[in-house]
Amino acid sequence: QNAWDTGAGWGLLLTYATYMDKQQPLVKNALITGIGNNVVSLIAGVVIFGTVFSILKTDMGMSQPEVLNVLRSSGPASTGLTLIWMPQLFTKMEFGQSFAILFFFGLSIAGxxxxxxMLELQTRVLIDIGIDRxxxxxxxxxxxxxxxxxSAHSLTFFANQDFVWGIALVISGTFIAYAAVSYGCSALRKEEILIxxxxxxxxAYWDMLIKYFIxxxxxxxxxxxxxxxxxxYTANESLDPFKPYSIMTCLFQWSIAxxxxxxxxxxxxxxxxxxDKK
Incomplete structure (x- = not known):
């Protein structure tokens, strides 16, 4: 989740880094990004899950297993958790309509x-090979x-892409760690980070984290x-590349990439x- 939220697994932070001044404290910025992201995610999770349990268990009399089943199947890529249950919360709040407008406006801005x-990441690659911005x-x-x-046409396709490339962020993040190891973790830390x-x-614990923990x-x-x-997800169809949540669909699409x-x-x-030499 952190690989997705912070952009670390995407390489987005590398793109942002190209615009940073060398005097920017990298470790502080990294800590603020990670901690801020996780705090907001935890608060949002508590609000959404609390809303679901309150409405389904208290108002509708569902048992806890039934509520958990709703959470597991609440829309492809968890789209239902936000688009179904947050409006339910706002209907029970004072000035809920106003808060709903602000919430979904903020969500749109975040998206x-x-x-x-994401566009800047790809654009930066093309600029680096000499194409006009x-x-x-x-x-x-x-x-x-x-x-x-x-993905806009089919939620099943959208869920498949979310599943496949969400997991792939773990792999791409590992490649970034591999790049650090290839450069030399100690040299990277002393020459590029602690400036x-x-x-x-x-x-030196950071070197160990990059080399072994990641x-x-x-x-x-x-x-x-x-x-x-x-x-x-696909108990009897895990080798079918056309099933949205199968192992084979991940391996097939990753192999193409x-x-x-x-x-x-x-x-x-x-x-x-x-x-760069020009």
């Missing part, structure tokens, strides 16, 4: 701001719009997710380095 960072932004906007049409006198000091955590999470998919990255990685890297 739009997230979209901006306006052209890059136009290309990214058009391609993103076209690729988003199937601000007022920043929080990172010790890869181990990624393996455990992926194993747990695959076991859950094989036993709960890995193949494309393998084919274009070195070429894009050479072009980017050539542009």
């Amino acid at each position: 739009f701001s997230s979209l901006m960072s 306006k052209v890059s932004l136009l290309l990214v906007g058009i391609i993103s719009f076209l690729l988003g049409i199937p 601000h006198n007022t920043d929080i000091k990172l010790g 890869p181990a955590g990624a393996i455990i999470l992926l194993f747990w997710w695959f076991v859950l998919s094989a036993t709960s 890995f193949f494309l990255l393998y084919c274009f990685n070195q070429k894009l890297g050479k072009i980017t380095l050539h542009q």
